[in-house]
């Protein structure tokens with residue numbers, strides 16, 4: 001009896017295990033396919049399921065809005081936390097003294113080159129410029145010869161071995177390092193060869209001469225016709241057979257057409273209406289920005305305006321963790337907004353109009369999303385609507401962009417500036433670029449003579465562009481932005497059209513300390529534009545932090561910066577002025593503060 005029972009049980013178990021094994025194998029195959037097709041992500045410590053219904057049903061994302069209203073713990077309106085004038089203004093006597101010294105040297109600073117000097121300096125400048133063009137032509141001719149020779153060799157080889165399928169010569173240049181676009185290729189193509197604007201290493205440009213090149217701009221400025229986008233559009237329309245610019249959205253007339261070679265807008269007033277419409281116009285399409293390292297959306301608004309949206313990732317008081325490099329830092333929407341206001345107060349007007357906006361993720365993003373993006377939406381365990389999107393950094397489920405709460409999402413909205421076909425842009429590598437690696441330092445970080453040895457020798461900076469670069473350094477130090485790898489310009493507006501201060505998402509990552517290395521261009525070159533200095537003086541006298549807070553009050557997401565951020569802005573302004581002061585110990589005042597007419 002006992003034996004019979006035992007056999008029966010054993011048999012049952014055997015059968016059960018077979019069924020289990022089948023089930024297990026099936027499950028494994030299922031998991032493997034899910035993993036391959038991206039429905040499952042495996043992290044170091046968890047497995048994440050991205051299994052979504054193939055067709056997204058709007059009802060899957062119904063958010064309980066009453067819950068938000070009835071739950072006082074959920075902040076559905078940002079609290080106004082900044083008490084006015086809480087941060088104090090310290091006035092440094094030494095800085096005040098610098099202001100009065102500059103006032104006294106005003107005549108000397110503002111003086112233009114006399115006729116004789118102008119001729120001489122123009123000649124010197126032209127000598128360098130012709131030198132680099134000459135070398136460029138020589139190099140091009142040399143490369144063409146070399147290519148010709150190689151081609152002949154290949155042809156001869158082909159004649160000798162007619163069966164051998166030779167590799168195409170031009171094919172060898174396809175692999176280009178994206179980051180080092182200005183570095184020389186192994187075998188550059190003479191047709192697309194970029195002009196090397198740098199003089200040879202033994203050809204130093206003395207400081208006095210370099211300063212004269214900058215001063216020469218003051219004369220040129222007076223003679224110059226300042227080009228606008230309107231002119232570019234008019235020019236383009238003359239040959240616009242495809243009628244590409246026939247029915248352009250109203251933003252062109254309201255804003256784009258007025259962009260000039262000098263700045264993105266001339267009066268705050270001109271930009272306020274754009275900010276307002278970007279913050280309120282209904283969204284009609286939502287796409288992802290291609291090739292981004294972090295998630296960015298491109299929205300088309302009802303009035304035809306295209307805008308770039310960076311969604312909220314971190315709270316206002318977030319600081320970059322001490323072990324995080326600048327190149328892995330999160331992009332912050334509040335930084336983009338604050339940077340616009342800082343740039344505007346500095347009088348540069350080189351950051352595109354940027355405003356904060358609260359989105360209803362369901363109706364404004366999900367329901368308007370293009371299919372690729374739509375597929376990445378899901379509801380989190382906390383009941384919030386989230387999406388991951390596609391990008392190379394932080395587009396996995398652990399870093400999803402989620403409603404705070406439910407489907408309420410804050411973001412920065414930046415106007416997309418005009419580009420092709422009427423407006424051509426150019427990107428150039430920043431001379432004080434960081435290495436974007438964990439271990440290697442850039443030359444400017446180890447060589448204090450870098451400015452004279454490298455920057456002064458680059459003929460691209462024998463122009464207005466150099467003091468623009470110092471302006472950018474001032475702006476980046478105040479906003480604490482270490483992520484300035486390139487700068488972009490609308491070159492069809494002119495050879496030295498202003499540097500657009502784009503991509504400020506990684507600024508304001510430090511609050512209680514200052515990143516002194518950002519000031520390297522100012523410290524090493526010891527040159528600053530007169531009008532910028534006067535602007536810094538004005539902000540110092542009137543309280544930069546306070547003015548910034550007042551300016552930010554116009555943003556729908558106010559407060560944008562914390563009180564400590566505002567204190568940091570005042571502190572950094574004083575540091576910049578002190579660095580200028582140190583420079584005037586080394587060089588005379590009129591050889592540090594330069595009036596180039598801009």
Ligand SMILES: Nc1ncnc2c1ncn2[C@@H]1O[C@H](COP(=O)(O)OP(=O)(O)OP(=O)(O)O)[C@@H](O)[C@H]1O
Nearest residue numbers: 291292293294308352414415416417418488502503
């Ligand atoms: N407001 C704008 N108008 C026009 N073009 C823009 C604007 N903002 C960004 N772009 C274009 O998109 C590019 C990428 O923008 P941004 O630098 O913000 O993205 P990113 O993904 O952070 O780039 P990266 O991570 O490589 O620094 C810019 O270099 C510029 O060419």
Ligand SMILES: [Mn+2]
Nearest residue numbers: 293483503505
């Ligand atoms: Mn960036």
